[in-house]
Amino acid sequence: MTPDERRAALDAVATEVRDCRRCRLAGGRTQAVPGEGDPETEVVLVGEGPGQNEDLQGRPFVGAAGGFLGELLSVIGWRREEVFITNVVKCRPPGNRDPEPDEIAACAPFLRRQLEILDPALVVTLGRYSMNTFLPGARIGQAHGTDHPAPPETGARDARVCAMYHPAAAFRQGGLRQTMKVDMLAVPAALARSRRERAERSAGAAPVSVPERGWEAG
Numbered sequence: 001m002t003p004d005e006r007r008a009a010l011d012a013v014a015t016e017v018r019d020c021r022r023c024r025l026a027g028g029r030t031q032a033v034p035g036e037g038d039p040e041t042e043v044v045l046v047g048e049g050p051g052q053n054e055d056l057q058g059r060p061f062v063g064a065a066g067g068f069l070g071e072l073l074s075v076i077g078w079r080r081e082e083v084f085i086t087n088v089v090k091c092r093p094p095g096n097r098d099p100e101p102d103e104i105a106a107c108a109p110f111l112r113r114q115l116e117i118l119d120p121a122l123v124v125t126l127g128r129y130s131m132n133t134f135l136p137g138a139r140i141g142q143a144h145g146t147d148h149p150a151p152p153e154t155g156a157r158d159a160r161v162c163a164m165y166h167p168a169a170a171f172r173q174g175g176l177r178q179t180m181k182v183d184m185l186a187v188p189a190a191l192a193r194s195r196r197e198r199a200e201r202s203a204g205a206a207p208v209s210v211p212e213r214g215w216e217a218g
């Protein structure tokens with residue numbers, strides 16, 4: 001896919017998201033939030049759902065949690081413009097409640113298509129709903145800061161998944177700020193590992209990894 005084709009494909013998904021009424025979240029939104037970022041990136045960040053500011057602006061992670069996300073990215077010298085940022089559900093759950101399983105299921109095809117188009121080397125999950133999309137059964141308290149092969153059926157056909165807490169969790173639990181910075185420091189190594197695996201697979205030197213299940217322990 002050329003860069004222009006990739007951008008057009010992402011725009012087509014975004015247009016469908018903005019018109020979507022597949023689940024009850026359509027009824028309470030100001031506008032849907034498809035996601036944004038560099039179409040040529042190797043890294044996709046996946047949060048849970050838009051909050052109030054995101055719902056008003058139509059952009060992901062623009063409130064306080066977005067500010068902290070930018071701070072976290074700066075720890076490793078990255079900027080949000082260099083990655084792609086989206087959410088598991090594209091419309092704001094009322095009162096910022098957690099997304100319901102049927103809402104996540106209804107919205108899943110959009111995330112899957114975005115990942116198929118972007119073909120990232122690394123997916124960083126922000127929060128447990130995002131994590132469980134890629135690492136079913138994982139517990140955030142154990143899985144944060146670790147990385148694993150992405151199940152290809154998620155749309156990330158040749159990627160590793162790095163699990164992190166949601167940035168908003170740091171506002172409820174101040175001690176998580178430092179934990180998240182430490183977890184972020186592990187992200188470049190996960191990306192390097194994934195690049196190496198992708199290169200090996202494209203050279204036919206190694207079989208596709210079977211997803212590890214170590215995060216389910218305990």
Ligand code: SF4
Binds near residue numbers: 022023024
């Ligand atoms: S959350 Fe997803 S499935 Fe539900 S209305 Fe919004 S775009 Fe559609």
